[in-house]
Amino acid sequence: MTGAPPAGAVPATAWTEATLERIERQTARVKSFFVRAPLRAHAAGQHVDVRLTAPDGYQAQRSYSIASAPGDPLELAIEELPEGEVSSYFHEVAQPGDTFDIRGPIGGHFVWRASDGGPLLLVGGGSGVAPLMAIVRERLRTAPGVPTLLVYSARTWDEVIFRDELLRADAADADFGLVLATTRGPAQRAGDLARRLDAGLVAGVLSRWGQAPRHAFVCGADAFVETVATALVQTGMAAAGVRTERYGGPSR
Amino acid sequence: MATRGFTGKRPADTDARRLPPGQYRTEDFPVLSMGPTPRVDLARWTFTLHDGPRPLASFTWAQFESLPRTSWRRDIHCVTKWSKFDTEWEGVTIDDLLAAAGVTPPTDYLLAQSFDDYDTNVPVADLVEGRAMIATRYAGAPLAAEHGGPARLLVPHLYFWKSAKWVRGLRFTKKDEGGFWELRGYHMYGDPWREQRYTDDP
Numbered sequence: 001m002t003g004a005p006p007a008g009a010v011p012a013t014a015w016t017e018a019t020l021e022r023i024e025r026q027t028a029r030v031k032s033f034f035v036r037a038p039l040r041a042h043a044a045g046q047h048v049d050v051r052l053t054a055p056d057g058y059q060a061q062r063s064y065s066i067a068s069a070p071g072d073p074l075e076l077a078i079e080e081l082p083e084g085e086v087s088s089y090f091h092e093v094a095q096p097g098d099t100f101d102i103r104g105p106i107g108g109h110f111v112w113r114a115s116d117g118g119p120l121l122l123v124g125g126g127s128g129v130a131p132l133m134a135i136v137r138e139r140l141r142t143a144p145g146v147p148t149l150l151v152y153s154a155r156t157w158d159e160v161i162f163r164d165e166l167l168r169a170d171a172a173d174a175d176f177g178l179v180l181a182t183t184r185g186p187a188q189r190a191g192d193l194a195r196r197l198d199a200g201l202v203a204g205v206l207s208r209w210g211q212a213p214r215h216a217f218v219c220g221a222d223a224f225v226e227t228v229a230t231a232l233v234q235t236g237m238a239a240a241g242v243r244t245e246r247y248g249g250p251s252r
Numbered sequence: 253m254a255t256r257g258f259t260g261k262r263p264a265d266t267d268a269r270r271l272p273p274g275q276y277r278t279e280d281f282p283v284l285s286m287g288p289t290p291r292v293d294l295a296r297w298t299f300t301l302h303d304g305p306r307p308l309a310s311f312t313w314a315q316f317e318s319l320p321r322t323s324w325r326r327d328i329h330c331v332t333k334w335s336k337f338d339t340e341w342e343g344v345t346i347d348d349l350l351a352a353a354g355v356t357p358p359t360d361y362l363l364a365q366s367f368d369d370y371d372t373n374v375p376v377a378d379l380v381e382g383r384a385m386i387a388t389r390y391a392g393a394p395l396a397a398e399h400g401g402p403a404r405l406l407v408p409h410l411y412f413w414k415s416a417k418w419v420r421g422l423r424f425t426k427k428d429e430g431g432f433w434e435l436r437g438y439h440m441y442g443d444p445w446r447e448q449r450y451t452d453d454p
Binding site for chain 2: 062106226243
């Protein structure tokens with residue numbers, strides 16, 4: 001267990017106004033939204049709550065993980081979901097200059113700081129890579145020597161969010177490894193997988209990495225997180241070292 | 253202030269009345285937990301009431317299963333903003349549990365404690381008089397491990413993180429002590445109708 005919350009973990013949670021500064025397409029279904037808001041500095045792994053208000057006062061809220069490193073402009077990587085109320089607004093309506101309500105940063109558990117060290121295992125499924133990206137970026141900036149492996153499952157090569165940045169990090173940083181698992185498309189690189197992650201694959205990937213992770217962060221859909229977290233415990237990892245963040249069902 | 257171009261997808265009026273502020277309805281049963289799902293062996297399962305460090309009463313699984321059972325249909329509300337209507341639970345109310353144990357609550361607060369070292373605080377008044385149960389069945393079947401089985405606390409009128417999964421006991425405390433999420437930015441009480449999500453929410 002993690003004991004007392006790290007300093008700064010308690011969020012300042014008053015609603016405040018956010019301004020959308022820039023939109024960047026990541027994949028066919030994911031865009032990054034860069035936001036300016038007077039929030040406290042976040043820690044890698046935390047999220048914000050977003051609230052939209054209709055002219056008659058009706059409001060809708062969602063939580064979005066922060067993909068940017070602490071100190072960088074706030075980046076929310078939002079997947080457009082079928083029938084998504086808030087995600088569809090961001091994808092189809094929002095333009096730079098638009099404003100909405102935001103509060104956070106929130107969350108004191110799914111958080112990595114340089115002082116936590118490693119070896120560090122990150123496992124993400126789909127848009128669940130967003131908070132892991134904040135950790136990847138924070139590690140690169142503050143603790144580049146920490147052995148880190150990102151195992152990232154996406155449907156296809158073209159649906160790998162942050163692909164170019166991750167490939168660059170993989171090429172440039174001997175202490176950072178990247179394994180891509182594509183569930184509906186072929187593997188593109190040596191060491192990548194063209195299958196859905198299961199217990200055997202997780203064990204195999206860890207074995208090839210050759211490190212015993214001290215911290216694991218697993219984020220994605222319920223079933224994905226359940227499979228991976230269970231597999232990690234089966235490999236002998238202490239359950240307390242495995243932190244999970246689950247995205248609910250498709251109705252978000 | 254209104255968000256330019258946002259009209260929203262309003263729930264039907266019948267749903268809207270049952271949705272606390274900031275919640276949306278889901279038909280799924282999403283999972284929120286801090287780590288891996290613990291697998292709890294029924295042969296070694298016990299449920300213990302403590303007054304601080306002092307054990308007051310303890311039940312094995314067989315003893316627990318012989319207690320009076322109650323069925324509820326309730327709406328549940330997760331702080332991550334989903335709500336699910338008409339969930340069907342079966343278990344032992346805290347009233348029946350305390351009566352079977354012969355325990356009168358020695359304090360006004362307690363921490364529900366789980367097998368994965370999770371804990372969460374709930375005032376005793378929110379657990380008694382038919383407001384909470386230890387649930388062991390969901391939708392007519394044994395409660396799945398992913399959803400907290402073999403047994404979880406069910407306090408449907410508070411945000412669902414208060415309904416501790418994989419519960420192994422209740423520990424009465426002299427004062428209101430924060431549990432796992434309450435020490436990590438979440439509200440000490442967690443009433444969805446007052447939208448008490450985070451520490452500083454009124």
